[in-house]
Amino acid sequence: MIHGESYKPIIAEVAKMAIGEENIHERVFIFELLKDKNDPNAVAGAVGFSVRQPKFYVFKAKAVLLATGGATLLFRPRSTGEAAGRTWYAIFDTGSGYYMGLKAGAMLTQFEHRFIPFRFKDGYGPVG
Numbered sequence: 001m002i003h004g005e006s007y008k009p010i011i012a013e014v015a016k017m018a019i020g021e022e023n024i025h026e027r028v029f030i031f032e033l034l035k036d037k038n039d040p041n042a043v044a045g046a047v048g049f050s051v052r053q054p055k056f057y058v059f060k061a062k063a064v065l066l067a068t069g070g071a072t073l074l075f076r077p078r079s080t081g082e083a084a085g086r087t088w089y090a091i092f093d094t095g096s097g098y099y100m101g102l103k104a105g106a107m108l109t110q111f112e113h114r115f116i117p118f119r120f121k122d123g124y125g126p127v128g
Contacts, residue, residue, distance in 0.1 A: 029048050031049075033046050033103070034046060034047060045058065046059045069092070069093035069097065
């Protein structure tokens, strides 16, 4: 059985070979999307900086995929005691993608829905 922790390095190696290691930028914090000057409804790149070195990046692209995740841990969990710190949500999902998308002109919908996972004894997560 392949689990996520073993699957990611396998896929990463294939991706490096396919697009070239020189085209992979890790540990870059993207903070702004760049609009296309010819099409005001299109995104043409992004701006960011390295979190390890004093470097600034400007990326130009034909297509941009915003895959920052959701906005988790915005609300205090109802869990108590030992379970208060347990969560399967990524603690790094800050909602920054919503902000960047909105600022670039995206229409954000379906924010009235809130996902609440099932709770079961001694565990929390997407079940059922």
